[in-house]
Amino acid sequence: MSDRMLTMAEAVREAMSIAFDERPEVFLLGEDVGIYGGAFGVSGDMYHRYGSERVLDTPIAELGIVGAAVGAALSGMRPIVEIQFSDFTAQAMDQIANQAAKIHFMLGGALHVPMVLRTPQGSGTGAAAQHSQNLEPWFASVPGLKVVVPSNPADAKGLLLAAIDDPNPVIFLEHKLLYKIPGRDPVPEGSERIPLGVAKVVREGKDLTIVATGIMVNKSYEVCEKLAAEGISVTLIDPRTISPLDMQPVYESVEKTGRLMVVQEGPAHAGFINEVIAQMAGSSSFGSLIAPIKRLAGMNIPIPYAPQLEKAAVPQIEDIEAAAREIVKNWR
Amino acid sequence: METGELLLFHVKVGDQVKSGDVLFEVMTDKIDMEVEAPADGVIETLVGNPGDVIEIGKPVLIMLTETEVMAFDFGGDAAAQVETAAPTPPPVAPAPVVAAPVVVAPVAPTPPPVAPVVVTPVLVAPVVQPVAPVITPAPIVAAPVVTAPKIVNASVKAVPKARVEAANRGIDLRTVHPTGPDRTITFSDVNSAQIDPAVLKRQAANKALIAKGIEMTRGIAQASFNRRAHANFDHAQLISAWAKVLRGRPDIAVHQHVGVSLIIESKYGSALPVFRDPDLISVEELRTLVTTTSDAAKNGKVPIAMLSGGTTTIFDLTTYSMSSATPLLFPNQVTSLTIGYDSESTKNISLTIDLNICDFYDGALLLDALIASL
Numbered sequence: 208m209s210d211r212m213l214t215m216a217e218a219v220r221e222a223m224s225i226a227f228d229e230r231p232e233v234f235l236l237g238e239d240v241g242i243y244g245g246a247f248g249v250s251g252d253m254y255h256r257y258g259s260e261r262v263l264d265t266p267i268a269e270l271g272i273v274g275a276a277v278g279a280a281l282s283g284m285r286p287i288v289e290i291q292f293s294d295f296t297a298q299a300m301d302q303i304a305n306q307a308a309k310i311h312f313m314l315g316g317a318l319h320v321p322m323v324l325r326t327p328q329g330s331g332t333g334a335a336a337q338h339s340q341n342l343e344p345w346f347a348s349v350p351g352l353k354v355v356v357p358s359n360p361a362d363a364k365g366l367l368l369a370a371i372d373d374p375n376p377v378i379f380l381e382h383k384l385l386y387k388i389p390g391r392d393p394v395p396e397g398s399e400r401i402p403l404g405v406a407k408v409v410r411e412g413k414d415l416t417i418v419a420t421g422i423m424v425n426k427s428y429e430v431c432e433k434l435a436a437e438g439i440s441v442t443l444i445d446p447r448t449i450s451p452l453d454m455q456p457v458y459e460s461v462e463k464t465g466r467l468m469v470v471q472e473g474p475a476h477a478g479f480i481n482e483v484i485a486q487m488a489g490s491s492s493f494g495s496l497i498a499p500i501k502r503l504a505g506m507n508i509p510i511p512y513a514p515q516l517e518k519a520a521v522p523q524i525e526d527i528e529a530a531a532r533e534i535v536k537n538w539r
Numbered sequence: 540m541e542t543g544e545l546l547l548f549h550v551k552v553g554d555q556v557k558s559g560d561v562l563f564e565v566m567t568d569k570i571d572m573e574v575e576a577p578a579d580g581v582i583e584t585l586v587g588n589p590g591d592v593i594e595i596g597k598p599v600l601i602m603l604t605e606t607e608v609m610a611f612d613f614g615g616d617a618a619a620q621v622e623t624a625a626p627t628p629p630p631v632a633p634a635p636v637v638a639a640p641v642v643v644a645p646v647a648p649t650p651p652p653v654a655p656v657v658v659t660p661v662l663v664a665p666v667v668q669p670v671a672p673v674i675t676p677a678p679i680v681a682a683p684v685v686t687a688p689k690i691v692n693a694s695v696k697a698v699p700k701a702r703v704e705a706a707n708r709g710i711d712l713r714t715v716h717p718t719g720p721d722r723t724i725t726f727s728d729v730n731s732a733q734i735d736p737a738v739l740k741r742q743a744a745n746k747a748l749i750a751k752g753i754e755m756t757r758g759i760a761q762a763s764f765n766r767r768a769h770a771n772f773d774h775a776q777l778i779s780a781w782a783k784v785l786r787g788r789p790d791i792a793v794h795q796h797v798g799v800s801l802i803i804e805s806k807y808g809s810a811l812p813v814f815r816d817p818d819l820i821s822v823e824e825l826r827t828l829v830t831t832t833s834d835a836a837k838n839g840k841v842p843i844a845m846l847s848g849g850t851t852t853i854f855d856l857t858t859y860s861m862s863s864a865t866p867l868l869f870p871n872q873v874t875s876l877t878i879g880y881d882s883e884s885t886k887n888i889s890l891t892i893d894l895n896i897c898d899f900y901d902g903a904l905l906l907d908a909l910i911a912s913l
Contacts (some may be wrong), residue, residue: 465700465726493699494699494702494703495699495700495703496698496699496700497698497699497700497701497725497727499698499700499725536720537719537720538698538719538725539724539725539726539727
């Protein structure tokens with residue numbers, strides 16, 4: 208193990224580079240991923256290291272980009288698509304939902320689509336409503352897609368390597384605010400994969416179970432630390448893959464803590480995190496609950512442009528802290 | 540006249556006596572008289588000695604009767620409150636008394652206790668051997684006195700684990716004080732809820748009763764029927780109508796009389812006063828009798844003559860807002876009725892029959908006939 212503290216952008220670039228080195232059929236395509244190094248600098252110098260044959264700058268045409276990737280994947284390549292903002296996947300949704308996700312099943316399993324679609328998502332950059340969405344439930348509700356939401360650089364590296372290996376189309380949702388900050392944990396050297404569909408228990412406690420995705424894992428972690436100093440111990444679970452979803456650690460934890468809080472950035476209404484609540488409500492662990500399940504999620508509004516409003520539209524550390532405190536205090 | 544002198548006993552402990560047998564003689568300042576047994580039974584204890592001067596109302600002897608009364612506190616407080624079952628002596632009679640052990644003491648002032656606790660004893664068999672009149676020495680299962688739990692929280696909101704815990708521990712959530720938001724019962728509310736020790740004792744007693752009941756009813760093939768009835772009726776109407784239906788089927792009502800046991804809950808357990816041939820008096824008369832008997836049972840008095848002779852049983856669940864239950868048959872009975880709450884205007888009527896005596900068709904006919912006559 209190393210003690211290398213990378214940012215998520217660096218970790219993702221490292222994973223792609225490892226995959227490039229391991230497999231000649233892996234290549235990257237997208238808008239400005241080449242000479243410019245990616246809108247958020249994720250591909251960086253890869254164009255210069257691997258050349259224009261493997262790092263392809265494309266026109267501004269998301270449907271065409273993903274369509275080309277699907278075709279390449281069907282032909283034995285392993286494309287990595289970068290869509291500049293996850294909001295723009297709307298343009299490419301036919302290729303994602305109707306082609307990539309379905310072809311394997313429409314053709315009796317004869318073909319598969321080993322494509323990874325990476326895309327930055329989320330609010331907090333002042334980019335307003337059309338560049339700030341969290342669209343996790345769009346993808347999580349399409350059978351045939353796997354959906355990964357890494358919360359830290361080390362996970363991003365291992366999960367992306369596993370996603371590239373995977374014979375199915377994988378949507379890889381990176382949060383913009385995490386690109387530039389180092390993770391809490393060092394990023395290991397080497398090419399170790401983190402299997403898809405396995406949740407991570409980030410920390411263990413006995414008073415409350417928090418399930419959070421993406422950037423909300425980080426915010427919740429800070430809350431956990433703060434509350435721990437007051438004697439409130441919290442289990443924090445990061446599903447890492449939201450489709451398929453690994454609920455087992457959640458059940459096991461709730462059976463110990465009796466309290467469940469779920470946190471996501473996206474709007475509450477029909478959000479992905481509701482799936483966690485639904486599965487809990489239908490499980491045999493339901494009888495362990497000593498408190499109503501608490502949901503923290505974004506407001507049901509387009510992300511505002513004004514910075515204060517943008518902040519208010521999604522859960523912040525103070526919101527998570529207050530909710531956690533309240534649930535533990537009120538329900539005993 | 541306040542006392543009488545006990546002259547002699549005509550019986551000794553362990554004797555089986557029949558109703559009308561002379562038990563003892565007593566002398567007062569006005570008359571000497573023989574006191575007769577008010578019911579069939581076995582002499583359990585001679586309380587006084589010949590020569591004793593005994594106050595009116597005090598026990599002279601205790602006899603056990605064949606009875607469907609279950610779960611009374613025979614050894615506890617209730618035993619002190621023995622019933623005066625003087626068999627309507629002549630006007631001048633000094634009314635020395637036969638003490639009957641099977642007596643209920645004061646009634647619970649609060650609503651009925653927890654449903655499971657109440658319902659359970661009904662599912663068991665009576666506490667006598669079916670081969671009357673032989674009576675075993677200790678046929679009455681003693682049960683502790685139960686204080687009806689106080690309902691503090693009628694519309695229960697509780698977190699899931701509180702419900703699980705309450706179910707496991709036999710706690711009625713309506714009796715748990717809610718401390719959570721919006722008057723919701725929290726886990727710790729249930730955790731810290733005290734179970735009345737008497738309830739625990741009674742639950743233990745009930746377990747014993749159930750075991751005994753299962754033992755006694757083993758081998759009786761039973762079937763149950765359920766129908767919804769659009770009818771409003773009181774206990775008297777129901778008892779009368781049911782007795783009429785049974786009387787019309789002597790092949791099923793195999794006893795020489797029709798005795799309808801009505802289960803009445805008191806805080807000491809279930810009392811089952813028997814209304815003998817209730818269809819042979821007017822419903823108005825019966826209504827008065829049912830009312831006074833029910834009140835008496837709730838208040839600790841069941842006339843000894845009404846403690847035996849049941850040939851069918853009625854259990855009214857509606858006061859618990861329960862929709863139905865399936866009671867086991869009492870071994871010496873062929874039928875058992877349960878009335879459940881369905882809506883303001885409808886009831887569920889469940890009938891359990893002994894398949895050794897009648898068949899499914901009979902059961903359906905009986906239930907139809909009853910509902911038609913209500």
